[in-house]
Amino acid sequence: MTALLLHHGIVHSPxxxxxxxxxxxxxxxxxxxxxxxxxxxxxxGMAEQDLDGAILTPLFVDPLASSASGACHRGIGLxxxxxxxDGDRTLRTGVPGADHEATDTPxxxxxxxxxxxxxxxxxxxxxxxxxxxxxxxxxPSTELDxxxxxxxxxxxxxxxxxxxxxxxxxxxxxxxxxxxxxxxAEKACGIPAIxxxxxxxxxxxxxxxxxxxxLAGLSASVTALVDAGAGTTAPVGGLxxxxxxxxxxxxxxxxxxxxxRAALHHPDPQQGVSARSAFTAATRTGLRALSDxxxxxxxxxxxxxxxxxxxxxxxxxxxxxxxAPDGRVAAWSTDTRAGTPLLPSLDAGEDLPRLRSVWVHGRxx
Numbered sequence: 477m478t479a480l481l482l483h484h485g486i487v488h489s490p491x492x493x494x495x496x497x498x499x500x501x502x503x504x505x506x507x508x509x510x511x512x513x514x515x516x517x518x519x520x521g522m523a524e525q526d527l528d529g530a531i532l533t534p535l536f537v538d539p540l541a542s543s544a545s546g547a548c549h550r551g552i553g554l555x556x557x558x559x560x561x562d563g564d565r566t567l568r569t570g571v572p573g574a575d576h577e578a579t580d581t582p583x584x585x586x587x588x589x590x591x592x593x594x595x596x597x598x599x600x601x602x603x604x605x606x607x608x609x610x611x612x613x614x615x616p617s618t619e620l621d622x623x624x625x626x627x628x629x630x631x632x633x634x635x636x637x638x639x640x641x642x643x644x645x646x647x648x649x650x651x652x653x654x655x656x657x658x659x660x661a662e663k664a665c666g667i668p669a670i671x672x673x674x675x676x677x678x679x680x681x682x683x684x685x686x687x688x689x690x691l692a693g694l695s696a697s698v699t700a701l702v703d704a705g706a707g708t709t710a711p712v713g714g715l716x717x718x719x720x721x722x723x724x725x726x727x728x729x730x731x732x733x734x735x736x737r738a739a740l741h742h743p744d745p746q747q748g749v750s751a752r753s754a755f756t757a758a759t760r761t762g763l764r765a766l767s768d769x770x771x772x773x774x775x776x777x778x779x780x781x782x783x784x785x786x787x788x789x790x791x792x793x794x795x796x797x798x799x800a801p802d803g804r805v806a807a808w809s810t811d812t813r814a815g816t817p818l819l820p821s822l823d824a825g826e827d828l829p830r831l832r833s834v835w836v837h838g839r840x841x
Contacts, residue, residue: 477502477837478523479502481509482638485527486796489780493598493817498532500786503838504522507782512554530832531820532754532788534779538585538731539699539761540637540678540721543816547585551732551831553776554762558609558637560592562727577636584636584841585756586774588766590635593623604771607633612677614639620653622659628665628673632765634808636677641701641725654678655687658694671695677764678725679710682744688718696699697721697765704834707738713747713801723765724758732758733791733829737822739789747803751819786838791829793820 479501482831487495487508494750499507499522507517512742518524526736535553538544544555591605593615608627610619638650654677661670671694680701683691688711698720700710706729723827724735739754751755760779766772777784796818819828834841 477572480523482525482527483514486531490817491781500646500838503784503786505784505786530790530792531789533683535789536758538726539762540725544585544587548834552585555587557589559589571682606767606769606772607635609635611639612636612653620657621711624657624661628661630668633673634675651681652678681709683711688714692718692720699723699725701725702735702738711747712739713749721761721765722757723762731828741824742821751799751822755819787836789834790832792831792832795821797821807838
């Protein structure tokens with residue numbers, strides 16, 4: 477594979493926050509740095525591509541979906557598919573609903589599956605899965621408690637979700653039932669046993685500080701539900717402050733940067749987070765939240781760095797910056813001299829970044 481130099485852009489990398497160029501060779505990132513230094517690495521036969529100011533970032537991770545179809549063309553590198561959800565995000569128990577069309581094409585998004593709690597087809601139980609998902613509002617509380625306890629005792633990760641994301645009452649009911657089931661599992665199995673499985677749950681409504689710390693104690697992770705139009709009411713800032721890993725759900729067929737903007741401009745000023753934290757929640761955290769099973773082992777880089785797979789998205793943005801939810805307060809300096817990696821500006825009313833291309837292992841998808 478011919479080495480390729482991409483230059484005159486912005487490379488979002490914590491290892492070199494000022495990088496504007498990147499060399500791809502043999503499917504990996506061979507080097508990244510400034511344009512002035514890149515000239516020294518040019519050699520005969522090396523291809524060049526002018527990024528013309530575009531920004532390179534790791535691919536997004538969709539933590540909650542019914543299908544992976546078309547995900548790569550939206551800048552999504554991994555899709556967590558709940559086998560048995562249909563396209564309307566409603567429950568179809570026992571139906572193998574994952575759409576694998578996308579995985580049959582080169583450079584398509586990676587799919588990690590969770591199997592449904594109830595399986596009508598016994599053959600589906602033999603398909604590799606990262607864990608088991610349960611629509612927490614769709615079954616009796618006693619059955620839910622028993623299912624969560626059984627998963628913990630089997631050392632299996634459980635993913636607790638609502639039966640219908642479009643129904644706010646279902647979201648609230650599932651959230652309440654999920655917390656109750658985890659408390660039942662804590663009583664039956666103990667915190668260490670639950671912590672080893674690192675349960676996941678979807679949250680679309682506020683939590684108390686006590687509930688946030690309860691989830692942190694269980695080593696649970698949260699998928700904050702984001703509505704494409706209304707944003708999110710999940711307490712993103714409070715959960716992160718309590719050391720609970722947070723993933724951001726990505727609107728089906730939407731621009732994934734919308735979820736980042738929703739967390740940045742939270743309707744509750746106390747729950748807003750920086751663009752960097754929100755971007756991490758939409759990318760790297762979705763990888764870390766996966767179980768430790770072989771079915772969840774994926775070759776997708778969490779960040780752009782030397783020797784990592786050359787897998788990334790190229791985005792056009794009107795402006796780049798270091799952005800905090802409140803310009804007066806940030807977890808790290810918003811001064812560019814501090815070396816914080818740049819991201820697209822996501823102010824309300826601005827156009828979201830536009831995907832120019834996706835690269836997977838050094839090849840344009």
